[in-house]
Every structure is written in structure tokens, then in C-alpha cells.
Amino acid sequence: MTDFSKNMINHIDTSQASRRKFLIGSGAAGLSAAAVALIGGKEALASKYKANEHGDVTILSTALGAEREAIAAYQLGAESGLLSKGVLDVAVAFQGHHKEHADVLAATITSLGGVVPAAPTQYNFPVSQLKKERDVLAFAAGLEQGAVSAYLGAVPLFDNRDLSAAAASILGDEAMHWAVLRQALGLNPVPGAFVS
Amino acid sequence: MYVWTLLSGLFIVPQAFASIGNGAFADGAEVVELDADSYSAGEKLYGRCKGCHAFEYNRVGPKHCGLKGRRAGSLDGYRFSEAMKQSGIVWNVETLDRFLKSPTKVIPRTSMGYGGVKDDAERRLLVAYMLQESTSQERCADE
Numbered sequence: 087m088t089d090f091s092k093n094m095i096n097h098i099d100t101s102q103a104s105r106r107k108f109l110i111g112s113g114a115a116g117l118s119a120a121a122v123a124l125i126g127g128k129e130a131l132a133s134k135y136k137a138n139e140h141g142d143v144t145i146l147s148t149a150l151g152a153e154r155e156a157i158a159a160y161q162l163g164a165e166s167g168l169l170s171k172g173v174l175d176v177a178v179a180f181q182g183h184h185k186e187h188a189d190v191l192a193a194t195i196t197s198l199g200g201v202v203p204a205a206p207t208q209y210n211f212p213v214s215q216l217k218k219e220r221d222v223l224a225f226a227a228g229l230e231q232g233a234v235s236a237y238l239g240a241v242p243l244f245d246n247r248d249l250s251a252a253a254a255s256i257l258g259d260e261a262m263h264w265a266v267l268r269q270a271l272g273l274n275p276v277p278g279a280f281v282s
Numbered sequence: 283m284y285v286w287t288l289l290s291g292l293f294i295v296p297q298a299f300a301s302i303g304n305g306a307f308a309d310g311a312e313v314v315e316l317d318a319d320s321y322s323a324g325e326k327l328y329g330r331c332k333g334c335h336a337f338e339y340n341r342v343g344p345k346h347c348g349l350k351g352r353r354a355g356s357l358d359g360y361r362f363s364e365a366m367k368q369s370g371i372v373w374n375v376e377t378l379d380r381f382l383k384s385p386t387k388v389i390p391r392t393s394m395g396y397g398g399v400k401d402d403a404e405r406r407l408l409v410a411y412m413l414q415e416s417t418s419q420e421r422c423a424d425e
Contacts, residue, residue, distance in 0.1 A: 141386070144363075145395030151342040152333055210339035232333025239330075239396035243386060282329060 142249055143200035146191050149253070150203065152236060153188040156229055157181055158174050163222040173270065174217060176243045178248070180263050187256050194249070223271050230264035233257075234281050318412055324411025327404055334394075337421050343394065347422030349373050350420035351414045354389075378409045 160181035164174060192202045216222050237257035244250045261281060269275035316324060334343035344360040346377045352375065355367030369389050371377050382405050384398040399405040415421060 141391075141395075144391070144393055148334070148342060148395050150392050155342055167332075174340045208337075210341060212336075227290065228329065228332045228346035231329050232331060234333070235330035238400065243395055259402070 109279050116159060120264060124272075135249075142244050142246055143195055145243055146195050146198075148250070149236070149240065150191040150195065151206075153184050154205050155192060155209055156184040156215055156233065157188060159211060159226065159229055160184065162211055162213070163216075163226060166216060166222060168216065168219045168222050170219060173223070176266065176270075180226075183259055187259070190252070190256075194252075206244055220271065223267055227257065227271060228266035230260050230267060233260040233262055238281060240270070316407075317415055318372075320407060321411065321414075324407045327408040328411055328415075329400075330399070330408075332369065337415055337418075346412055346416050347418075347424070349416035363389075363391055365389050366393070373413075375409060378412065379405060382409065383417045396412075 087237065102217065122135040159179050163169060163177050164181070169177060195202050216225060235258055237253050237260060241250045241253050241257065269276070308380075314354045331343075331346075334341055335346055339345050340357075340360045344357050344362070348357070351372065352371045354371035354373060355362040366389055371381070371389075382399050383393055385394045385396050387398075399408055
């Protein structure tokens with residue numbers, strides 16, 4: 087990793103990550119309520135929302151699965167012993183974001199009358215290929231890139247436009263993760279004017 | 283280096299993809315082995331799938347090793363939607379191209395909530411890459 091990348095990583099405010107961990111650990115219900123309000127999961131939404139509920143709930147459920155997998159992947163990276171302090175702090179911060187996304191998605195599924203799918207008991211990761219910090223960063227960058235594309239592909243499909251807006255908001259966060267990870271890998275953090 | 287161009291003010295197409303993608307299929311049905319540039323471009327496009335898929339193992343989405351010739355929804359160890367299982371699709375150039383163009387239109391109740399790869403050249407190249415890699419001896423030795 088370049089010195090510039092290390093400096094950039096170190097400048098990320100990890101106190102926010104600590105705050106998120108606190109919020110999630112001590113008051114997930116409060117967080118979800120606030121987040122659901124943000125995402126448009128108001129009571130009126132559930133009552134007016136019938137036209138394509140299967141489709142929207144299905145998309146949200148798939149997104150929840152991807153967020154849970156990302157949480158597990160960052161946990162794997164954090165516990166690998168391969169990450170330096172600055173990178174570890176960032177990984178924990180990003181994991182916190184994914185936890186917030188997952189909380190919002192689960193709460194929204196519930197608010198729409200859907201059933202939150204059970205979380206898998208285990209995940210498949212290319213553990214044998216993760217031998218140094220750079221491998222972990224590259225693995226995480228790949229997941230974040232894929233997440234950007236997945237949300238981009240989901241945004242136009244929601245019947246409810248509030249959900250499209252919320253998915254776009256999450257997309258923006260994933261794109262920032264991807265850019266930071268690319269920077270840490272010594273790659274151009276923003277390789278183009280568009281994502282796809 | 284890919285050069286992007288605006289077409290009709292609406293669609294953005296990487297020119298390198300366009301030129302490579304048009305040659306990805308020999309006769310419109312069968313995949314030919316991709317040359318190095320096309321393979322690299324296809325690999326880059328596959329990055330879009332990595333939020334949910336991998337070749338070697340199941341994730342949120344099913345693994346892609348063994349995809350070529352597989353009946354949709356038939357992979358052991360992955361929980362598919364009923365819609366996918368009932369689709370009757372067998373994955374080949376034509377079916378994968380059609381599905382990836384608009385997954386929820388081809389299989390309305392699929393779990394794959396993804397709008398699709400709309401650019402024909404990109405999609406053609408992605409399909410060629412996926413089907414070639416799905417039979418890779420190195421990558422898919424367990425298949």
C-alpha cells in the first residue's frame with residue numbers, strides 16, 4: 087500500500103464507526119425505526135403499497151442477503167490478522183455501514199408485510215487465497231464493486247420510488263467503499279465518470 | 283483503455299467492448315474461445331456480477347461453474363426460486379443472453395432483482411466469458 091493510501095485510510099474518522107457499533111449493539115430497534123423512516127417505510131407506505139409487493143420484497147431480500155454476506159466478509163478480514171491498524175479500522179467502519187444497510191432492509195421488508203429471510207449459517211469465501219493484506223483489500227473491493235452494480239441494477243426495478251431512492255443512497259455508500267479500497271490498493275480510486 | 287462514447291444522448295457504450303463483443307460468437311449461437319483482449323474485457327464485465335456470484339461457490343446467487351448446459355434451478359446445494367426452477371431454461375448462449383438482458387422480464391419472479399445488461403455488445407461478451415469460464419478446468423475442477 088502506498089504512503090498516500092495509508093494516510094488517506096488513517097484520515098477516515100473511525101470514531102463514527104465506534105458510534106455505529108454502539109448504536110447497533112445497544113439500540114438496533116431505534117436505529118431501524120429511524121432508518122425505516124428515512125427509507126420511506128412509513129405506515130402509509132405499507133397501506134398504499136400493494137401493486138408489486140412481491141417484486142419489491144424479493145429485491146430487498148436479495149439485497150439483504152448480499153449485505154449479510156458483506157458483513158461476514160469484513161468480519162473474516164478483520165479476524166484474519168492480515169490487516170494493519172488503519173486498514174482494520176476502516177474495515178470495521180465499512181462493516182458497520184453494511185450492518186446499517188441490513189437493518190434498514192430487514193425493517194423495510196417487515197414494514198411491507200414480507201418475511202425477513204433467515205440468515206445463512208455459513209458463507210463461502212476464498213479463504214485460501216487471502217494470504218496478505220492486499221488480498222483482503224482486493225477481495226473486499228470486488229465485493230463492493232459488485233454491490234454497486236447490484237444496486238444499480240435494482241434501482242429501476244422497484245415499484246415504489248422511495249425504495250429506488252433508498253437503494254441509490256446505499257449504492258452511493260458502496261461506491262465510496264469501493265473507491266477507498268481501490269485507493270488503498272494503489273489503483274485509480276475513481277476510474278471513470280460512470281459506474282455500471 | 284476503454285473509450286466511452288455517447289450514442290443518441292442516452293446510451294453509453296465502451297467502444298472497445300463494442301468492437302470485441304460483435305465478434306464474441308462465431309455463428310450467433312456458439313461461443314468461440316475468447317482472445318486475450320476479449321477475455322480481459324469479459325472478466326472486467328463479470329465484476330458487475332461479483333456482488334452476488336462467484337464461479338467456484340454459491341453465494342447470494344448460485345455459482346457459475348458448470349453453468350453451460352445446466353438446467354436453470356437444478357444446481358444442488360442452492361435454494362432457487364420456484365420461478366427459476368419452473369422456467370425450463372437450459373443455459374446456453376441464447377438463453378443466457380436473453381436472461382441477462384432483462385432477468386425479471388424473462389423470469390418475472392426470479393430472485394435476481396437486477397435490471398439487466400442492456401448493451402448488446404457488453405452482454406454478448408459477458409455471456410461468452412461466463413460460458414467459457416464455467417467449463418474452465420482450472421477454475422471448475424470439481425464440476
